[in-house]
Amino acid sequence: MIHLLDDIVKNAEKEFESVKDSASLDRVKAHFIGKNGVLTKFFKQFSDFDIETKRQYGKLINEAKNKIEVLLANKKSYLQDVNISLSVSSNLIDVTLPGRGKSFGNIHPIMRTQERIEKIFRSIGFDVIDGPEIETDWNNFTALNSPIDHPARSMQDTFYLNLKDQNGLPLLLRTHTSPMQVRYASTNKPPIKVIAPGKTYRIDSDATHSPMFHQVEGLWVSKDVSFADLKGIYTEFLKCFFETENLLLRFRPSFFPFTEPSAEIDMMFTSGSNKGKWLEISGAGQIHPNVIRNFGLNPEYYMGFAFGSGLERLTMLRYGITDLRHFYENDLRFLNQIRN
Ligand code: PHE
Numbered sequence: 001m002i003h004l005l006d007d008i009v010k011n012a013e014k015e016f017e018s019v020k021d022s023a024s025l026d027r028v029k030a031h032f033i034g035k036n037g038v039l040t041k042f043f044k045q046f047s048d049f050d051i052e053t054k055r056q057y058g059k060l061i062n063e064a065k066n067k068i069e070v071l072l073a074n075k076k077s078y079l080q081d082v083n084i085s086l087s088v089s090s091n092l093i094d095v096t097l098p099g100r101g102k103s104f105g106n107i108h109p110i111m112r113t114q115e116r117i118e119k120i121f122r123s124i125g126f127d128v129i130d131g132p133e134i135e136t137d138w139n140n141f142t143a144l145n146s147p148i149d150h151p152a153r154s155m156q157d158t159f160y161l162n163l164k165d166q167n168g169l170p171l172l173l174r175t176h177t178s179p180m181q182v183r184y185a186s187t188n189k190p191p192i193k194v195i196a197p198g199k200t201y202r203i204d205s206d207a208t209h210s211p212m213f214h215q216v217e218g219l220w221v222s223k224d225v226s227f228a229d230l231k232g233i234y235t236e237f238l239k240c241f242f243e244t245e246n247l248l249l250r251f252r253p254s255f256f257p258f259t260e261p262s263a264e265i266d267m268m269f270t271s272g273s274n275k276g277k278w279l280e281i282s283g284a285g286q287i288h289p290n291v292i293r294n295f296g297l298n299p300e301y302y303m304g305f306a307f308g309s310g311l312e313r314l315t316m317l318r319y320g321i322t323d324l325r326h327f328y329e330n331d332l333r334f335l336n337q338i339r340n
Contacts (some may be wrong), residue, residue, distance in 0.1 A: 001218035010040055016071045022079055025072070039065055072117040109338040110214055110327055112196045113315045117216055120240045124233070126218070127194045131180045133201070134161065137169040139179035143260040143294040145187075155313050157203035159174065159211075173201035176308050177217035178258060181287075183217065186293035190302055191222040197311065208279070208324045214311035216276070219287075221297070221304035227261065227286050230305035234284065242318060256319045258287025259306060272320025279317060 015028045026306040032038050046057050057178035107115070118128050127151065137148070146152045148169075155176035163171045170253065188203055205211055220229070248268035256262045262285035266278040282305035289299035312324045319338055327333050 004042070004268065009064050009067050011038075012068045012071055016075045019075055019079075022076075023076055025079065027032050030070055033065055033072075039068065049133070065252055106336060106339060107254070108327075108335065109315050109319070112338065112340075113311050114214065114216070115235075117197065117240060117311070117314075120237055121195045121218070122302070124236075125193055126163065126220075129180060129184055129194050129196045131183050131196060131199060133199050134176055135170050135174040136165045136167075136171060136181045138165075138167070138175050139182045140172060142174075143182040143291065145288050145290045145294075146257045150257065152255075159201050159203065165280060166209075176200050178306070178308055179260075179333040180217050181219050181291070181306055185221055185297070188329070190297065190304075193220050193222075195219075207314075207325065208313070210312065210324055210328060211327075212325075215308050216311060218284075218307040218309075219304065220306075221287065221292070221295070221302055223301060223303070225304045227305060230284055230286070230307065232274055234282070234307060238267070241314065252286075254285075256283055256285055257289045258288050259283075260288045261285055265307070265309075267317055269317060269320065272318070272322055273318075274322050279313055281313045281317065282307050282309075284308070284338050317327070 004028060012028075012031055015031070016025075019025045030037060033040065042063050044060070048140055049057070099228040105326065133170055140158075141150075142148065151215050158175050159173040161171040161173070165171055175197055177196050177200055177216060178199075180194075184194055184196070185192055195216055195218050198214065200211055200215045201212050202209070218234075220233075235247070235249065238249065239245055248270065250266050251263040254262045254264040263281065264280050264286055265282040266280050269275050269277050269279060285305065287304045287306055288321055292302050292304075312327060315321065315327070
């Protein structure tokens, strides 16, 4: 009897020794001390014996059972330890690895230019205003001294909408920011000193033209603002914008229906493969008396200047970019190069 029990315990030692995971632990446990386990069955054999014999054998069997339970408990805690160290080693953090790094967003070059321009003009007392991209015929053309059928309108190939304004004329995508002159000057009293940056649209597309592009309009209306002020302010603006005193600049006589006299302002590329070439960056001029009248003001008292500059063009010159279509291709290799 005692031999038998010893054998069972020895067997159990061997079996628990070979256990590798908790599933086989459960199996071995059931085999020895489960409901139908070896030891349990063994115990049942003595159910018909007298009390004294049962007590003696029961004691021995319990001792054997205790031994097996110790084996079980030891193996269980061993397996737990193994599991913990396994999971620790599989989640190891290698602190010597280089970090993944965060990629920061970047402001689009055109917006960077717009913000730079706003800052410069604010610093010399201009307000910054904003207006709609869908315009009326009056604001975009007629009020700017380009009546219907006037040949000057064909200077700007226009996108028209299938919608009419209250005069029965088709609405259009503004071809320049100049309608902001009309919007602002006819609802605000002089002195008026504003810039209006924004999107503009023309049926045009090549290395220096895009069907959607950006302009900034400048407008100063007061009692004694002349072409000399335009030249002074605009040149000063460019010096700030390009952060240099040495600008290659020319005011070339030109024509716009809404200014008289008019000029186009050209600047020379000083870097990039366009180096040495002139690029037109702005139209400008003394506001035409008819336009002052269309603002609802008396041209006998009020005068001023206006300019309209291309933000793409200014950006191209600042960074030496030769093709303006880069701005709209969203190629990060291009965009990420421009960070100041
Ligand atoms: N609106 C003109 C253009 O887009 C530029 C301009 C603005 C000219 C203001 C004169 C005065 O070409």
